[in-house]
Amino acid sequence: MTDKRYGANFIHRQSFIELDARERATALIDAGTSRELLGPFERVESPWLAMQGVTPQEDDGCVVMKGKIAGQAAVVIALEGAFQGGSMGEVSGEKMTAALDLAYADSKKGTPTSAVILLETGGVRLQEANLGLAVIAELLGSILLLRKYAPVICLSAGMVGCFGGMSLAAGLASYVVMTREARLGLNGPEVIEQENGIDEFDSSDHALVWAIDGGEQRFATGLIDALVEDDTPQVVEAIRRFVGEGVPTVHRSSQVTLYRSRIGALDTSRQWDPKELRTLWTAKSATEGKQ
């Protein structure tokens, strides 16, 4: 046995990755409290995809579910990675922004409403280019407003991962939760390879990609708050915990000095091994930075 993680329990786990966006959102909300907002039967779909030969979807790949988590008001916004790679279009982006704004309004009125954003996305939907970019800017603003009143929790479970503009959303979140199968990064591996060549980054080298972008590495270097197994009860437990913790004293994205000094202290003239960064940037040192 090379790893004690593997056993009968692992085989019989309820995989969270196997769930689609709607099932994921439902799984996170307290049983019997969920209702979907602007669901597929409202038939609000992207007007831009059909004219480019792409079949649109009637929820535009974004599921908004209102309900309670651990007894507290919450909204879950889940991107469907199977539809256009979870990309952000005009409609899906507006759905997400509006949901965050409603949560902000409720929170301000005295009902703190946490937001859980399920990120399986490569970022902007290329077919909707500027509209996608604009909407991401809007929703980042909405996250900044809401996070003062209630926690914004980002979860990336896999297998798409979270890249591009939406990695900024994860960056602004109060808490980020990942599985070891998930990946988080600004530029996706394929993009880096395409722009800077295979010597810079070989996107087919899974070991390399996960060593840098994978959940384990992101957790070990203190860039996220929890690493969970691909197991629905474990994912649910982590989200409930962060909803309970409420707004953090200091958000990660406010710790500008800490992260600047980390990057500044790095000798970029040599190639670092991702494992070395784990000792250099421990999860612990990030917590200390919050003091």
Next chain:
Amino acid sequence: MAQQMLGRVTRSWTTRRDEKRRRMQLVQPWMKGPVLPTARVIEALGTLIVSGDSIVLEGDNQKQADFLSRSLVKVDPGKLHDLHLIISSISRPEHLTLFELRIAKKIDFSYAGPQSLRVSQLLEDGKLEIGAIHTYVELYARLLVDLIPNVVLVCAEQADAEGNLYTGPNTEDTPVIVEAAAFHDAIVIVQVNQIVDKLPRVDIPASWVDVVVEADSPFAIEPLFTRDPRHIDELQILIAMMVIRGIYERHQVHSLNHGIGFDTAAIELLLPTFGESLGLRGKICEHWTLNPHPTMIPAIETGWVKSIHCFGSEVGMDKYVAARPDIFFLGRDGSLRSNRVLCQLAGQYAVDGFTGSTLQMDADANSSTVTTGRLAGFGGAPNMGHDPHGRRHSSHAWLDLITENKPIVRGRKLVVQTVETFQKGDVPAFVETLDAVQVGKHAGMPIAPVMIYGDDVSHVVTEEGIAYLYKAEGQEERRRALAAVAGVSPVGRKAVASETEALRKKGVVAYPEDIGVRRLDAKRSLLAARSMEDLVAWSGGLYNPPARFRSW
């Protein structure tokens, strides 16, 4: 007087032996026993091989004598040219560089998967002449008949100072290549990963080996038999459910071979769940001839599998295989001994059935994986996917396919083809004419390169249902049965509802509901493993997937 009439020739009977001795003497000064220093390899190849020779280069389905092939392209083409290359799998770019440099001229091969496009181009440019495209066993059989080599270049994991070889779990094709050479005065040159004092076991004895050279890096090997369960979709699961119920259960298929693909991976992963719920453990799928597919792990761990004989090994499976000696064929050292030729033979003569997927099928169930512009060859599928008429022993499944009531009848091997009615996009899998016909004409092949001939196919399974082709009476009914499961493809659109209804009543066609399979049950949750992580877990951590299959 009698002697005159018989025309007895006066000649030397030792030309091959003399020539081998001559060449070996030229390299003798560089060698220590059978061991050649790594740095001398290019010179030695240029000396031991002579223009016009027939050579075998070990390029198997999986392992590659890549140090020797990379060295051979560095030999001066002015000195060495016009070789006849015999290779089972054209896998590496340098295999074809030999033709661009004109070191080699003619090729006899089985499979050209990754290099198939370049083969077509070189053929068109007149730089490559094809003897024939074979199946694996045919090519190896011809090494003993009319393709007898002068020099063979093979690979092994380890050698000792005397030249005994340990091939490791991926024995694959090495024994037959060396056999054909060593006993007919050809020169046997072996690249090894390592020269050691004591071998774990001897796979090839030193007296069959002439030259051993330590390679600059371990031989290349590809994980060709690994399928990530994450990519198995619900159509494939539905097809797998139908195969289990409508074919394996119905005919009591005890021994079998599976091709490689997501359809068959789905079947393997449904045995411990769907198969178990039908109470089929111990009744079907006990004895296998196939590589250690990682997707077999759950079925092995749940007691479905009694034995597996392998063509080759699979990257990452060595530790797991070594820990299951009751199931696999292992050496005294504890590691797998595979053998492609013997496993192919077993897959032809000893199993009840073969199941494999295909990409294109015509109205007569002829199928092919040939795509326009590529000469991919055959590999081993046609050997598995046919009914060997030389079989004489019977089994329940073999007898169950008898349809005639005559004093003399023969049983039949099950040849099951799974195919989704449409490939990716809107390309129909069922077509009027196989692409292979055009490709064959274009490449000047004497006959169209058909992977599995329709008359060998006993069952076709699509997401629509099963066509029990062996039961069909006459060509017309056979075509109607196939059309009934061919969906809205050009072939399927010829189906007439009333005829299909009659065929279902007669049992020549079955839709899922006819065999107790509920379409809505075809969910990924039915797979015993849904990810590579699950397979690792089932193996108790013994399976170590190659990096490209890891997503953690």
